[in-house]
Amino acid sequence: MVFSSFIFLFMFLPVTLALYYITPRRFRNLTLLIVDLVFYSWGEPMLVLLMLVSILINYFSAILIGINREKKALARTIFVISIILNLGLLGFFKYVGFIGETLNFVMPFLNIPIIQVSLPIGISFYTFQTMSYTIDVYRNTVKVQKNIIAFGTYVSLFPQLIAGPIVRYADVAEQLVNRRESLQQFTDGVKVFLVGLSKKVLLANQMGVLWDSVRRSGESAGAVGAWVGIIAYTFQIYFDFSGYSDMAIGLGKMFGFEFMKNFDYPYISKSITEFWRRWHISLGSWFREYVYIPLGGNRKGLGRQIINMSVVWFLTGLWHGASWNFILWGVYFGIILIIEKTFMLKLLKKVPAFVGHIYSLLLIVLGWVLFYFEDMAEMFEFLGRMFGSSGFVMRGSIVSTVISYIPLLVAAALISTPLFTFIYHKIKSKPVLCVLDNAGCILALLLCVSALASSAYNPFLYFKF
Amino acid sequence: MKIKSLLKYLPTFIFCGFIFVFMILWIVIPKEHYSPQEKRVLADFPELNFETLFSGSFQKELDTYLSDHMPARNFFVGLNADYELFSGRNGSKGIYLGTDYYLFPKPAQATENLTKNAGYIKEFAEDIDIPVYMTVLPSSGFIYSSRLPWNHEEYRDDELIAGFAKELGSKVNYVDSVELFKEKSALSQLYYRTDHHWTSAGAYECYNNLGAAMGYEPFAKDKFRKESVDGFYGTSYSKSALWFVTPDTIELWSCEDQSADAVSVEISDGNDKKSGNSYFFREQLENDDKYPVYLDGNHSFVRIKNKDAKGGKLLIIKDSYAHCLAPFLSLNYSEIIMVDLRYYKKEVSALAESENADAILVLYSLQNLSEDTNLSYLF
Numbered sequence: 001m002v003f004s005s006f007i008f009l010f011m012f013l014p015v016t017l018a019l020y021y022i023t024p025r026r027f028r029n030l031t032l033l034i035v036d037l038v039f040y041s042w043g044e045p046m047l048v049l050l051m052l053v054s055i056l057i058n059y060f061s062a063i064l065i066g067i068n069r070e071k072k073a074l075a076r077t078i079f080v081i082s083i084i085l086n087l088g089l090l091g092f093f094k095y096v097g098f099i100g101e102t103l104n105f106v107m108p109f110l111n112i113p114i115i116q117v118s119l120p121i122g123i124s125f126y127t128f129q130t131m132s133y134t135i136d137v138y139r140n141t142v143k144v145q146k147n148i149i150a151f152g153t154y155v156s157l158f159p160q161l162i163a164g165p166i167v168r169y170a171d172v173a174e175q176l177v178n179r180r181e182s183l184q185q186f187t188d189g190v191k192v193f194l195v196g197l198s199k200k201v202l203l204a205n206q207m208g209v210l211w212d213s214v215r216r217s218g219e220s221a222g223a224v225g226a227w228v229g230i231i232a233y234t235f236q237i238y239f240d241f242s243g244y245s246d247m248a249i250g251l252g253k254m255f256g257f258e259f260m261k262n263f264d265y266p267y268i269s270k271s272i273t274e275f276w277r278r279w280h281i282s283l284g285s286w287f288r289e290y291v292y293i294p295l296g297g298n299r300k301g302l303g304r305q306i307i308n309m310s311v312v313w314f315l316t317g318l319w320h321g322a323s324w325n326f327i328l329w330g331v332y333f334g335i336i337l338i339i340e341k342t343f344m345l346k347l348l349k350k351v352p353a354f355v356g357h358i359y360s361l362l363l364i365v366l367g368w369v370l371f372y373f374e375d376m377a378e379m380f381e382f383l384g385r386m387f388g389s390s391g392f393v394m395r396g397s398i399v400s401t402v403i404s405y406i407p408l409l410v411a412a413a414l415i416s417t418p419l420f421t422f423i424y425h426k427i428k429s430k431p432v433l434c435v436l437d438n439a440g441c442i443l444a445l446l447l448c449v450s451a452l453a454s455s456a457y458n459p460f461l462y463f464k465f
Numbered sequence: 466m467k468i469k470s471l472l473k474y475l476p477t478f479i480f481c482g483f484i485f486v487f488m489i490l491w492i493v494i495p496k497e498h499y500s501p502q503e504k505r506v507l508a509d510f511p512e513l514n515f516e517t518l519f520s521g522s523f524q525k526e527l528d529t530y531l532s533d534h535m536p537a538r539n540f541f542v543g544l545n546a547d548y549e550l551f552s553g554r555n556g557s558k559g560i561y562l563g564t565d566y567y568l569f570p571k572p573a574q575a576t577e578n579l580t581k582n583a584g585y586i587k588e589f590a591e592d593i594d595i596p597v598y599m600t601v602l603p604s605s606g607f608i609y610s611s612r613l614p615w616n617h618e619e620y621r622d623d624e625l626i627a628g629f630a631k632e633l634g635s636k637v638n639y640v641d642s643v644e645l646f647k648e649k650s651a652l653s654q655l656y657y658r659t660d661h662h663w664t665s666a667g668a669y670e671c672y673n674n675l676g677a678a679m680g681y682e683p684f685a686k687d688k689f690r691k692e693s694v695d696g697f698y699g700t701s702y703s704k705s706a707l708w709f710v711t712p713d714t715i716e717l718w719s720c721e722d723q724s725a726d727a728v729s730v731e732i733s734d735g736n737d738k739k740s741g742n743s744y745f746f747r748e749q750l751e752n753d754d755k756y757p758v759y760l761d762g763n764h765s766f767v768r769i770k771n772k773d774a775k776g777g778k779l780l781i782i783k784d785s786y787a788h789c790l791a792p793f794l795s796l797n798y799s800e801i802i803m804v805d806l807r808y809y810k811k812e813v814s815a816l817a818e819s820e821n822a823d824a825i826l827v828l829y830s831l832q833n834l835s836e837d838t839n840l841s842y843l844f
Contacts, residue, residue: 006531006535009535010487010488057728193477193480196478396618396619397618397619400616400617403553404555438476441480446541451540453532453541453542456532456535457538458501
């Protein structure tokens with residue numbers, strides 16, 4: 001079930017809110033757990049079992065680690081088995097086909113039969129969440145959660161279950177057992193949710209339409225069209241992902257949870273190092289906390305630091321998808337970050353700010369080319385087009401399409417900056433804000449619902465010519 | 466609670482009110498079975514059992530069901546169309562809003578199909594001993610290009626049609642309509658504003674023009690009695706969802722020299738048969754889309770007889786534009802057979818020979834000709 005669907009907005013959410021708030025406080029986690037399982041099994045009726053297995057593995061291994069804390073070797077064995085099981089499930093369901101194909105490509109004589117497994121929704125997110133818990137229990141930085149309902153609620157919490165943010169157990173441990181919902185928090189949640197829904201439905205989806213048109217127009221797009229297209233994709237992926245995170249954070253607030261911010265205007269960065277502090281923050285901090293720092297981070301000399309960064313960025317790429325282009329994308333950023341760490345950051349400090357912005361945006365946009373195209377031949381064809389392999393100007397029908405999207409592109413660019421948030425906070429104390437807030441909510445609701453209605457409006461007129 | 470704090474928390478009440486009221490409306494409003502705007506049957510409530518639930522098909526179909534039966538659906542679809550229009554995306558639903566409430570479908574593209582279709586028609590004409598005539602109709606956006614919005618895809622109908630006609634070979638008697646329409650467009654309204662079809666005035670110009678090539682004497686314009694019916698909302702209107710556009714008036718032209726009981730129309734779609742004694746099927750005027758008033762809209766096979774007409778037998782291979790033209794031609798041909806290749810799946814050359822047709826007219830709009838893949842059924 002996705003948030004931007006009628007079934008979620010007008011069936012699941014009202015029913016869930018009603019059930020949640022009529023439930024006595026001490027049973028609210030149970031209510032949440034039940035609706036979470038319904039939410040997850042809606043699209044994947046059988047794969048919910050996999051999530052339950054994952055919950056049980058981590059629940060029991062944490063308890064066993066807790067009991068055997070004095071017996072270091074045993075605790076360590078349990079911990080290692082748990083990590084192997086977690087990564088094994090993720091590896092099997094996400095990467096088995098990819099590994100098979102890659103081995104067959106490198107060593108064709110092996111002729112490994114390719115197993116086709118459908119990727120369980122959200123497995124990359126919830127596996128990382130549960131691992132954060134088991135690792136922290138092993139490191140003795142959080143208490144063992146003995147209540148399986150509370151733990152199950154944490155893992156399967158529907159707002160962030162399928163697209164993040166990756167909430168660390170340590171960050172919500174207290175909220176899980178002891179949270180106070182309030183009308184203020186709920187109202188904030190509504191606003192954040194509607195901002196996210198608008199980002200997804202009114203910007204990301206539309207930018208996707210433009211990007212599709214550009215790709216379909218092929219050579220007639222020329223270099224100009226190719227750049228407009230990939231910029232549209234740059235906006236699409238940001239508004240899609242950050243919109244989803246906003247919706248998750250907003251929904252969390254409606255149920256009394258506070259999740260960390262996942263995006264912080266990444267496109268205003270002056271370096272790639274800064275970009276990765278602002279983009280998908282919860283993933284970056286997960287890798288820092290559980291991979292980079294345990295490997296030694298920057299405390300063991302520059303050489304070791306570069307190796308550690310390489311490992312982290314290879315894994316970051318791999319986490320995004322089971323395809324070589326994602327690894328390429330991760331490695332691409334890994335290399336840039338290493339270059340920045342060694343000398344580029346110092347250089348960027350000396351030049352005017354706009355140079356840093358242009359430098360970062362160019363690298364980010366080029367990165368999205370690597371991210372988008374799973375087929376290397378198509379990727380190189382598109383890169384060629386961006387640099388003039390099929391002429392510079394746009395020709396044919398794509399011209400008018402691009403012109404018609406200019407207002408939306410301008411809006412997307414402005415909304416990618418903190419401008420509106422800045423204005424919002426400036427007028428926060430003024431009474432006019434109240435009116436604006438409410439008008440904004442109504443407008444967002446109407447426009448989002450109308451866009452969803454419109455995408456399901458299919459005049460069947462072609463055969464009736 | 467004070468007014469101020471009430472205002473502060475109002476978003477919660479707006480949001481919850483909206484989703485709860487909508488959920489209830491969704492459940493209680495009576496469900497339509499058919500959408501006249503979309504001309505399609507809406508989804509039924511999906512079957513719920515263990516099998517559909519575990520395979521996920523119930524969930525998928527429920528999604529379609531909910532979107533099909535959304536409360537105030539037309540309002541929301543219209544709101545989205547208005548929003549897209551005013552945020553710069555005129556034409557996002559495939560229809561441009563021009564001046565004077567003209568709605569124009571986006572231009573036809575040069576397709577491989579177009580060349581292929583020219584080849585089929587050429588071969589058809591070469592293999593048959595009956596004279597074949599053809600004309601291709603340009604789109605309203607090309608003819609009324611001065612009414613298009615400033616930012617629009619280029620209409621190259623003249624180029625595409627000329628290129629197509631060139632491929633037809635010498636056996637097809639091609640009659641050009643593009644220049645004629647450009648010339649006459651200022652004098653009368655040749656196309657509807659809210660529909661992609663031509664008006665009776667447009668069809669009359671074509672009828673008048675074809676006479677010289679096909680060898681009949683067209684009736685003069687002042688021989689026709691015109692009956693107007695208001696409230697015609699065509700397919701461009703439905704597609705655009707721009708509900709503020711005003712409706713068209715549809716005109717039914719009948720010739721004064723024609724006796725009332727001379728005409729008979731037989732329609733058949735396989736085993737479904739229907740007949741009438743007028744070119745006009747007036748029950749269609751009850752609908753928003755009134756164009757099917759001409760010969761009852763799309764059917765695979767139509768036979769029109771006119772005792773008053775002097776000419777012989779004409780076979781028309783066509784799309785829906787011919788429905789408006791055939792009543793004019795019927796004044797000159799005692800019998801007309803119309804086949805629509807999108808539904809008629811038998812060999813047309815065999816039909817022409819067994820019916821002893823005296824002439825064949827191939828009539829298509831450019832849009833349809835560039836998309837239709839059924840012309841291979843000609844032979």
